Amino acid sequence: MPLGPNARRILGLPEPGAWQKKRERDREKRRTKDGPPRETPAANPWEEAARQLKAPAPEQPAQAPAGPTPAAPVPPWSPLEERPGATAARSTGRALLWGTVGLFALLGVKAVVWPGGGADDGKGAAQPGPARTAPAYPVADAQALAARFTHAYLAWDEDAPQVRAAALAAVLPPDTAPALGWDGKGRQTVLAVQPGPVTRAAHRAARVRVEALVKPDTAPARWVGLDVPVAQTASTGSARLAVTGPPGLVGLPATGPRLPDLPTPEADNKLSERTEDTIRSFFAAYADGGDTETITAPGASVPPLPEGLELVSVVSWTADAGSGETRTGTARVSWSTGGARIEQTYRVGLTRVASASAQRWQVSAVSGGDTPTP
Structure with a gap:
């Protein structure tokens, strides 16, 4: 598509055919004065025009008036003084025009390479957007x-x-x-x-x-x-x-699933012997529903058992190996209820309490089952 006058002026391009016409006129002038012109390479039209304007006019030989004097040839164009800021405006216009052309070129390349408009995975392949997930079943x-x-x-x-x-x-x-x-x-x-x-x-x-x-x-x-x-x-x-x-x-399964491989805590035999009386006293008070505050650590809360349970014995007590002021162990306890005896397992937490005269271990928590402490 041909460019208009404003675009040619911004990009610094001459009018179509202007420099060819100027070149023909210069050749005709030299042919009249000096004979056939020598072949010269094409020059920049603006630089050639500037040199022609600055050069002094050649002297013409005196001749007898033989008729009306021909009018001097009018130059094809005359230089105009450039206004302040015109150069900057022309440069800015060129930059905007070429930037627009480059942007449309990039958009065209993207449309060809990635027609789906998806995200690039870094290897040039378009990836689809996130899939919609179905609503969760109630x-x-x-x-x-x-x-x-x-x-x-x-x-x-x-x-x-x-x-x-x-x-x-x-x-x-x-x-x-x-x-x-x-x-x-x-x-x-x-x-x-x-x-x-x-x-x-x-x-x-x-x-x-x-x-x-x-x-x-x-x-x-x-x-x-x-x-x-x-x-x-x-x-x-x-x-x-x-x-x-x-x-x-x-039908329902006749047996439960196999047990997972649960870790078995190591025993601390010395601590087990040292705290055995504390554990027996606690479960005796626990079964009677009496006061357990004397054998529980400060701040501990252990609700009493329901009625109908009678302590038969503490079958075993084993404190877990460890260190620190807080320890845990496993107690197996036999109860009498409903005319029968039933053996159950408890996890018991211990806390070492110090006074002015001595130190002792007291129960801080109790829960059923043998689930290991995290």
């Missing part, structure tokens, strides 16, 4: 619904079938047959329900495992497993969960 709501449904579904009484029907109607979709396969006979009570894992499926559906302790009228209580199918009514934030159909009774 696991807690699914477990709560499945537990409530299980309690209503596994309890029945042939003398009061309406009780079961009303309980199921509160958690089933409208127009669902409340019997859900029950023939209306027998009696069974649900003693406890424990919701478990939620397994997601397609179309916003899921399966919830529930463990229930049931007591048939003619058999002892037992634990059973129930898989309850549920689904979200919609994908929006106002969606609810619903039971989609009859569940299925499943």
